[in-house]
Amino acid sequence: MNQHFLKLRQHFKADMMARYAVDEQLFDAASRAIEPLAVPFAVRRGELLQRVGQTAREVFWLTGGVSRVGYVSEGGNEVTMRFATEGHIANAYEDLLEYRGEQPSRSFIVAETSVQGYRFDWEQMSQLRSRDPALMAYMVRLLEFAVGCQARRFITHTASSAEERLLNFREEYSQLERRISQKVLASYLQITPAYLSQLMRREQMQEAA
Template sequence: MKRLGVTEEAYTNVTDQLAQIAQPFTVRKGEFLQRAGAVATQVHWLASGVARSGFFNRDGVEVTLRFYREGESATTLTDLIAGENGQPAVQFLVAETTIHGFTLDWTQASALRAQSEVMQHYHLQAAMHGMHNLAMRAYAAGETSAQERLAAFREEYPGLESRISQRAIASYLGITPQYMSRLRREAEAELAGAAMAGTETKVEAYARN
């Protein structure tokens, strides 16, 4: 609710309406929730687990756009809209961990939304939040260093680094897994150096006293 800027009442209202069409699902790590090239028709709400969205560029290189965690809808909105006209999805959605959640048929969800101003506002907030994230992602990819992008990833997705593969994070940062390993070693070395400097300062202060 805080992330989307909606009230508890609105969240409860929308959840109750969508529960009418929700279907439980489970996928294992590495399985696709949505494949690029297939028509997207489903919204995936995650009760537990992590999903990743991305696409393949002209050179066939996998590019990760974002991650989805518990309490989020793993959804590529542009693909769902394109799917209304039978056009294939550009992005894929893949499970980075085992996922439990609920699927919602996009056509049915759209019909419910058309009848509810509360749901319309809720989905508008969700769409704006997604657009903001993509805009910040585009800026970070083009204007910041790999070290800064890693720091931004850790701030946006706290605790996620230990749950997913280094390869997935490297894809998100636009670097190789090898360079990702180097960044981690450098970060760990900096933390160790800072900790040692802090210890030495405390020892010196104790000695003076």
């Protein structure tokens, strides 16, 4: 039995139960179900967990560090879709949903800091959840959370100013700003690094006034 994995699941238990709206019994049952599939991994800053064009075959659950999911626009610019920190899944959920069709992933996953965690074979997990009602229920809650996050991000990014998007980022990713570069933050806000610097200077001037 992978006791270290189960211990880390307990460490993040309260946050994950609240995030996915699951009770303790369901969380513990799902943790025990996936424990045999958990394989530890560690990567350095800048290393890719997933490349654009490869089939998404693994799920990455982080226990340390920051990862970023993004894609490359037609103009060749990186666009950041979301971040993952300790206790979160790093993957782009749409890539996992397209696994059955062997479709190439549209997104990349890169380590913004050194990253540690556990990887799971997505095909094995899919087979397991078809046999395990508790794991199926847990995964449904997880995907419901993911869909909600994507919907909120779409609304905030299409119906708000850059200032409002920055505020929303700080609310959704508390304490993350100091762990990532301004270039990466700008790509998430869908503005240029130069404009982000202007926003930061404007904030500093307002605080000093």
